[in-house]
Amino acid sequence: MDEDYNQANLLFTNGQRQAALDSYTAFLDKWEPQRDAFGDTVNSYNKKLAIAYNNRGQLHYLNVDFYLAMEDYSQALKYNQHFAVAYYNRGQIHYRLGSYQLAIQDLQRALAIEPNFEDARSNLMQARQDLELQLQGKSSSDTINALS
Template sequence: MEGQWRQEGHATVVLAQAHFERGEYAEAEALYSAYIRQCACAAAGDANLGSKCSPEDLATAYNNRGQIKYLRVDFYEAMDDYTRAIEVRPSFEVPYYNRGLILYRLGYFDDALEDFKKVLDLNPGFHDATLSLKQTLLDKEEKQRRNIENNC
């Protein structure tokens, strides 16, 4: 029974991903949300979440739903989903990167730097994270320079 539930859940995430890739974001978001709710219900009814809900699929669902929210410019809601993905699967570098991009856009350079550094700790070959880390450092220095000039 648990194996079947897990297979059906994985199929939901795969279907959601297909909608996402076609730009059918409302359908993808609904499926990701349904899977997240199923996992929450499974966890509430059974202390052993891992046997009913794949951490990889759950983290992917949170991350990808966060991407949809990001595209809608719902940055804080997107960051909530990225954070949940990280909580479910701390070794998944993509939500750190995605959250770092939002933090950067919002001007929270120190927090963005932490996320980009974590990405590179987990995956040193993540080229976009390397570029984002460098750009964040440059922009942080520029902001500090402007603040010093404005205070003189």
């Protein structure tokens, strides 16, 4: 397991995006179904699965495959509910897709886990501002439609 995991991480670190994506997929396909066999080491196992999903999600994000990236970040959180970076990453995609309320929720979760996560803090402020603008825009158009 460690060899497959380390190989995928090495490719990711070296910027070999497609090879890393393929390697993470192979790792997850091979090792995720065997999770229950790890008994006492399941927490360590879950952390590796979470990191693999998060990193593969990052590769999907870089390929502008936002929905695949979100699926992977959600899977990462399934295996490690205290993974602030995965909440942050998923929040970033929600933000880019204009789902500001969902972005805010994920960024708040990231900050609850890691209160000093400055990128999450600044992006949370931006998401709140953009949500407010979005709501004002809807309110303005609703008013215009009502007057027409």
